[in-house]
Amino acid sequence: MAGSRLYTAALLTAGPPLCFPPNLLALNAIAQRDPFVMPLRLAPVLGLATLGLAALLAPTAPALAAHDTLTIGIAQFPSSLHPDIDAEVVKKYADAFAIRQVTAFDKDWKNACLICAELPTMENGLAKVEDLGGGKQGMAVTIKLKPDLKWSDGVPVTAKDLAFTWKVGSDPNSGFSNVNPWTRATKVDVVDDHTAVIHLGSVMTSYNQWDEILPEHVEGPIYAKATGAGDYLKATLYNRAPTTAGLYDGPYMITDYQSGAQIVFEPNPYWAGPKPGFKRIVLKHIENTAALQANLLSGDVDMVAGEGIGLTIDQVLDLKKQHPDQFTYVFKPSLTYEHIDIQKDNPVLKDVRVRQALVYALDRKTLTEKLFQGLQPVAATWVNPLNPNYTKDTAEYPYNPAKAKSLLKDAGWTPGPDGICRNAAGDRLSFELSTTAGNRLRELVEQVLQSQWKASCVEMTIKNEPPRTIFGETLKKRTYPGMVMYGWSSNVTESPRRTLGSDQIPTEQNNYGGANYIAFSNPDMDAAIGRIESELDPAKQKADWAIAQKVYADQMPVVPLFFRAEPHIVPKWLKGYEPTGHGDFAAMRSENWHAE
Numbered sequence: 001m002a003g004s005r006l007y008t009a010a011l012l013t014a015g016p017p018l019c020f021p022p023n024l025l026a027l028n029a030i031a032q033r034d035p036f037v038m039p040l041r042l043a044p045v046l047g048l049a050t051l052g053l054a055a056l057l058a059p060t061a062p063a064l065a066a067h068d069t070l071t072i073g074i075a076q077f078p079s080s081l082h083p084d085i086d087a088e089v090v091k092k093y094a095d096a097f098a099i100r101q102v103t104a105f106d107k108d109w110k111n112a113c114l115i116c117a118e119l120p121t122m123e124n125g126l127a128k129v130e131d132l133g134g135g136k137q138g139m140a141v142t143i144k145l146k147p148d149l150k151w152s153d154g155v156p157v158t159a160k161d162l163a164f165t166w167k168v169g170s171d172p173n174s175g176f177s178n179v180n181p182w183t184r185a186t187k188v189d190v191v192d193d194h195t196a197v198i199h200l201g202s203v204m205t206s207y208n209q210w211d212e213i214l215p216e217h218v219e220g221p222i223y224a225k226a227t228g229a230g231d232y233l234k235a236t237l238y239n240r241a242p243t244t245a246g247l248y249d250g251p252y253m254i255t256d257y258q259s260g261a262q263i264v265f266e267p268n269p270y271w272a273g274p275k276p277g278f279k280r281i282v283l284k285h286i287e288n289t290a291a292l293q294a295n296l297l298s299g300d301v302d303m304v305a306g307e308g309i310g311l312t313i314d315q316v317l318d319l320k321k322q323h324p325d326q327f328t329y330v331f332k333p334s335l336t337y338e339h340i341d342i343q344k345d346n347p348v349l350k351d352v353r354v355r356q357a358l359v360y361a362l363d364r365k366t367l368t369e370k371l372f373q374g375l376q377p378v379a380a381t382w383v384n385p386l387n388p389n390y391t392k393d394t395a396e397y398p399y400n401p402a403k404a405k406s407l408l409k410d411a412g413w414t415p416g417p418d419g420i421c422r423n424a425a426g427d428r429l430s431f432e433l434s435t436t437a438g439n440r441l442r443e444l445v446e447q448v449l450q451s452q453w454k455a456s457c458v459e460m461t462i463k464n465e466p467p468r469t470i471f472g473e474t475l476k477k478r479t480y481p482g483m484v485m486y487g488w489s490s491n492v493t494e495s496p497r498r499t500l501g502s503d504q505i506p507t508e509q510n511n512y513g514g515a516n517y518i519a520f521s522n523p524d525m526d527a528a529i530g531r532i533e534s535e536l537d538p539a540k541q542k543a544d545w546a547i548a549q550k551v552y553a554d555q556m557p558v559v560p561l562f563f564r565a566e567p568h569i570v571p572k573w574l575k576g577y578e579p580t581g582h583g584d585f586a587a588m589r590s591e592n593w594h595a596e
Helices: 003-012 022-033 044-049 051-057 061-065 089-096 159-169 216-225 231-235 289-298 313-322 352-360 364-372 401-410 440-455 467-474 523-534 538-555 586-592
Strands: 069-074 103-105 111-113 127-133 136-144 185-192 195-200 252-258 262-267 280-285 328-342 430-434 459-462 483-488 558-570
Touching (some): 069 089, 159 195, 159 216, 289 313, 289 440, 313 440, 313 558, 352 401, 352 558
Parallel strands (some): 069 280
Antiparallel strands (some): 103 111
């Protein structure tokens, strides 16, 4: 395999210097001569060396022809399976096979019903503005569920389940962290088994966007016994016994769960929609992306999805070059935002000039060109230019090391004898950066950032953690001392409240619900978010989005990196697979997947 040569060539192509660590380049150069040296890029070699044996042991072609099972490799494993608790991309991906949202955006970025019969709109009368008295207005949104929906134990899905989900989601002890929070509703009126009217406390642009609902007949008794913060999360069957019948209303249900290893889905016998195309779908966890690549090539997994839970884009680009006809390769531009959260309580990073300097010191454009062939554009804020609410009128931070050093000097940091900046007290300008251990590309990006920051007199040390630790504890409890690099996945018109609203900061009091992991609290941002969520006029709404982006760019609460192009590697025999590029993944319509 020419992995190391391809990798080195990518670093040495024409363009501005990328400041890759010289020891990394040296290791790759040595590895081309010495097969016993294995730097980052060469990790897949051993897996590929076994392909001959794997081919001999593999089932014969007739045995594979039916393709009754689809095995999907994932590089992360969910810390929980409750659909409304913990904002994790991999959890949402896994749940998408078995649990349906009320509504979801499709591949064309249009909002549509999944378990509702008709999308509520102002035009069809299922959504109305209502007078709340005292000069206030709210909304009444009628949800009509499809009449033939059943949970995986045969119990019908009813409007009572919707009302129960609102009840749990409105309880701060539950720890809900929904994209579209149930706290928007002030009450839910159950009209009949298939109809409910959701009353909103204000006019909201997201009135017809609703997430998953819960089975009251299964989860109701468990919730009733939960009296304190965190009690429900500990007791829910989604986490304690995820193979329990009745937890799922989608085309598949979980029939086997091995924590940290795999999740097995089989068709829900009570699903009334299109018949699922597979007898089994297996999510197989292989945390190291190099090992995941080897498993794909050996046939141990059939496909690797994008959505940031599979292979890194450079691995997929190399695979496409080396094995162009073995798979179907899709590089889907997405709203997933790779960035670095900053610990706001770190005394070094509190100064906005330091935060801005950190961004000026990075040559992000060259990084994306060298590593991703320009497929992943540099980000200015969390809003992708593909988003209809994007604005160009925000501060940008192009690569400018002189500007970075000037800002650091203004903030009281000057280079010491070893090239690392110090303040008047002699403190070093130093911080710690973490990311998901085992993600080879992120680990490489870390080293690039470390080298570039050092060139601007900033010292960065690396301390990575398993994904389940980072997403299950470190981020939501903000125990990281410096920075954490990861990605946000958002929906097409999703309000930034979940990640930037001050009321969404995870705390012990709210059972660490919400996903504002940076604890960003800014009155101008909160006001803009409030207007974004309540303004029905698209032009006025876009103006408020522009204000929010300006506040974000000026305050720089994170280090923006780039927007991901999600790389999907799909077997040629898989049909009906349509990546979306946003937070409502293709798996939400997995009943349409089939072998051909």
